[in-house]
Amino acid sequence: MERKEARVPVWKTLAAFLAAGSLAFSAVSCGGKRAGSGGAAALQIKGSDTMVNLGQAWAEAYNKLHPEINVAVTGGGSGTGIAAILNGTCDIAESSRDLEEKEIQQAEEAGTVVHETIVALDGIVVVVHPSNPVSALTMDQLREIFMGNVKRWSAFGGENRPIVLLSREVNSGTHIFFKEHVLRRGKSKGPEEFAPAALMMPSSYAIAEETARNENAIGYYGLGYISPRQKVLSVSRDDRSPAVPPKIETVRSGAYPISRPLYFFTRGGPSGTVKDILDFVLSPEGQEIVRATDFVPIR
């Protein structure tokens, strides 16, 4: 009987590392053909996962007005988008957070100026399982929960169940915003961290899915992800303030305490097609798309 080759060389497995490595790198860039000012072809928008749907809705509407221009929108996280705009591998970075100092430094080193435009507002909603009797929490209570200091729902009038914390990964602008805004009470630096036991979910979808199925869970994501399968909590600034539900009106008025601006970053002052897209996004029509995708228009 013929003997079959059963040996799989070490090298084969190691070569897989190369593939993995190159994947990790391509994740930082968004590549592709880019449009110069006035040029046709594809234009790349990359960044915040929170904003992917919004960006795509804008891109589709814009493409209807200008069929000759294709706009490709991809996610990956705000940091990924900002890294791509700094590397020059995309035209517009979508971001749910402002630039960090080190990123401004990087831009200076690269000799570019990053231009920011606020294109919409977003409220971060805190969600629990629909069967959870808790319906409102204060900012301090949220802080205690996500830092892992309070571990059972009974502390807030809920059932005697463990609290399962759901957080986004560190590459998410939402993660950073929640940490700085809720855990660190608005300061960008501080000793406060998410509890090590917090589950780091790779996407807002994963948080929504786990919250809908797990009566112990508490998670957070952008206003756009609200669905009837989770219960949205009202949040109060402190013990004396009323609990405010997250809605378009309460986010725009500032009454809802956990909200943030959403940005477009471009290299230098926007010009050509990039400027045209920015103008469209800020137009009444563009802002109507913001409302339609459950974010909050800036005007």
Add this chain to the structure above:
Amino acid sequence: MKLSPRRLREFVIERLIFLSGIASIVFVLLIFVFLLREGVSVLKTASLGEFLGGHLWYPISAPPRLGILPLILGSLLVTAGAVVIAVPLGIAAAFYIAEVAPKRLRPVLKSFVEVLSAIPSVVLGFIGITILVPFLKSLLNLPTGLTAFSGSLMLAFMALPTIITISEDAINAVPREYRDGALALGATHWQTLRRVIIHGALPGIIAAAMLGIGRVFGETMAVMMVTGNAAVIPHSLFEPVRTLTATIAAEMGEAAKGSPHYFALFAVGIVLFIISFAINLTADLLLNRGRKK
């Protein structure tokens, strides 16, 4: 010196084949040098002991905490769980396909095993997150179904094709005479399997298990989707864990080039590389030993 066209053609082809032959070696060396160059800089932020033995992973804080002990233990725990499930199942399946199954059933079984290996891991992860995770949670009454065990189950599925295929080859490679001799001496089919064939095929089977382990250890996507990714030191299979691979995949996009976080992720890559290399080397040695006998 002037070569005839035919000689020239042969010369060129020989060189090309040589280049393809050594390409993988060159790639591996380049990858390792690259990893090492980027990764050693983590020692500027954390000592080797703090890095390998630290309990806290807060890579973007100031100052960053870069302890990967929970990640190493997370990877090892998920792998161990997967091995316990996949190895006995895989070997039993290989024996069934190679020795017990009717002749006409064999190609069918083999092609299904191949289909199993062709399922993208992200699809398995998707099934895991929507079906397996809620099921495990309610079945075992856990705080959450996103646990090391869910990861182990998913990975066991992914390791099965490797283990089955290579074990089956090893079983088929046992010389026909051994089998015939055992049967001729009056051994039953089961006795032949248990006392003769398994001995002949053992090194190959062990190697199959090791390669399965290697596959499991390096897997990323499905694990990231179902294990919860909490960087805590795990105390049981039924708690969330964070693996080395998921950490790199989740955080590489954000890490600013040249930051401690960036170097730490490369250092995590080195740790992953070394452990995978050790697993594969063991498998290779076992296979060679089996062949020389």
